[in-house]
Amino acid sequence: MSLFTRKPKSPTPSPVADTAAVHRTSTGPAVDLAKMEATAPGLVSLYKSAGVSLCKQGLEGSRAAVYLVLDYSGSMQGFYADGSVQAFAERVLAAAAHFDDDGIVPVVFFGWDAHRPESIALDSYQGRIAALMRGREWGSTNYVAAMEAVCAHYRASGATDPALVIFQTDGAPDHIRDTEAALRDMSSLPIFWQFVGFGRDDFRFLRNLDTLSGRLVDNAGFFAAGAAPRAMPDGELYDNLMGEFPQWLRDARTAGVL
Numbered sequence: 001m002s003l004f005t006r007k008p009k010s011p012t013p014s015p016v017a018d019t020a021a022v023h024r025t026s027t028g029p030a031v032d033l034a035k036m037e038a039t040a041p042g043l044v045s046l047y048k049s050a051g052v053s054l055c056k057q058g059l060e061g062s063r064a065a066v067y068l069v070l071d072y073s074g075s076m077q078g079f080y081a082d083g084s085v086q087a088f089a090e091r092v093l094a095a096a097a098h099f100d101d102d103g104i105v106p107v108v109f110f111g112w113d114a115h116r117p118e119s120i121a122l123d124s125y126q127g128r129i130a131a132l133m134r135g136r137e138w139g140s141t142n143y144v145a146a147m148e149a150v151c152a153h154y155r156a157s158g159a160t161d162p163a164l165v166i167f168q169t170d171g172a173p174d175h176i177r178d179t180e181a182a183l184r185d186m187s188s189l190p191i192f193w194q195f196v197g198f199g200r201d202d203f204r205f206l207r208n209l210d211t212l213s214g215r216l217v218d219n220a221g222f223f224a225a226g227a228a229p230r231a232m233p234d235g236e237l238y239d240n241l242m243g244e245f246p247q248w249l250r251d252a253r254t255a256g257v258l
Helices: 016-018 033-039 040-057 076-082 082-098 128-133 145-155 177-186 234-241 244-256
Strands: 065-071 103-111 118-121 163-169 191-197 220-227
Touching: 033 040, 033 103, 040 082, 040 234, 065 082, 065 145, 076 082, 076 128, 082 103, 082 118, 082 128, 082 163, 082 234, 103 128, 103 145, 118 128, 145 163, 145 177, 145 191, 177 191, 191 234, 220 234, 234 244
Parallel strands: 065 103, 065 163, 163 191, 191 220
Antiparallel strands: 103 118
């Protein structure tokens, strides 16, 4: 079966069911504060900041499979060397603890191609990015390979919750038309792509994704974290990461994707 097989469309939900597409549970964060304090005390402050943003967006109690996609093109070397990518991964991991109780985020690195998913976890996150990058060759920006790797992992995992994919990059994809086609095909899947730009690029391609035609639903968001992504305040970062996900949940429910 194709990764992009379209699910049958279900009837348009009532407003109550529409709200339920965001509020999937009422049991609070997937990993509670006590477990965070015991397992990853260094991430507690980030976890609390993420919780504030989730509440503002109406996402408290929601469940999702969180993925992290990381660009390792040659132009990204400085961001790995100065710790920006490690810091970003820690912020994503802290937010993921609200969505998924296993304390693990699959990580997909992409350059000329995409490598098999690795992981970063609450009990083993320190220095994890440097360890995962050891021995890898710097490449280019093959978005499609990374997107297909996420889809394959998500389907193989048997997950029943939607996927929130945090996709970090510092430039446009190698193959723009192929990337647009892939995003269109994937709009029928329960996967939302939140792109995050590092650096001074104008990211025209990513800014245009919200108006990309031919999709069942708008399944992508974008924001630029700038040339110094570590300097973006935690609250601002989380507000941006979660800004478009709630609308996608509602639209995906209406379209029968969820």
